[in-house]
Amino acid sequence: MKPIEKIMRTAPVIPVLVVDDVAHAVPIAEALVAGGLTVLEVTLRTDAALDVIRAMKSVAGAIVGAGTVTNPDELDAAIAAGSEFIVAPGLTDTLGKAAVARDIPFLPGVASAGDIMRGLDLGLTHFKFFPAEASGGLPALKALAGPFGQCKFCPTGGIKAGTAADWLAHDQILCVGGSWVVPGGAPDVDKITANARAAAALG
Secondary structure (H helix, E strand, C coil): CCCCHHHHHHCCEEEECCCCHHHHHHHHHHHHHHHHCCEEEECCCCHHHHHHHHHHHCCCCCCEECCCCCCCCHHHHHCCCCCEEEEECCEEEHHHHHHHHCCCEEECCECCCCHHHHHHHHHCCEEECCCCCCHHHHHHHHHCCCCCCCCECCCCCCCCCHHHHHHCCCCCCCCCCCCCCCCCCCCCCCHHHHHHHHHHHCC
């Protein structure tokens, strides 16, 4: 099993985290791990993101990666911060080759057959389908996955607690990405743990 597949099979939902305040990092990570979601994607959408990754790495049981990585400089910064995997919203040859060269588990975003074929050319077979709902939802991914039976997917974007199970029922979908697990603002630890527990049960 490829390292990225092992990560994708760890839990049915990967929380997609946008954290503005590093002080929130450890409470959020502890709540998610307590609820059974151990794979955490910290998006590089805030100035605090790299420090958040470093902080979350201190939480026992957490597997912390960086999301919204768009170029090799961000890739290297994320790796330096301790990221154990990398998620990108799309796929360019430049970023793909850099991730392969760094030998880090990599989940690039795809939304078309051409995107997937570009990934296959780089030796990649595991992809983030993004933005999932805006790109046609589950019917679109089923149609797209058909010609690419060797590929596995983590759809992300617009997926909610009530729709995640429908996606996870497809055998080429190993997990889904979701921002619903951790609402914005100061962390409500009990709420996050409850959300995580419900999401983990989807497996």
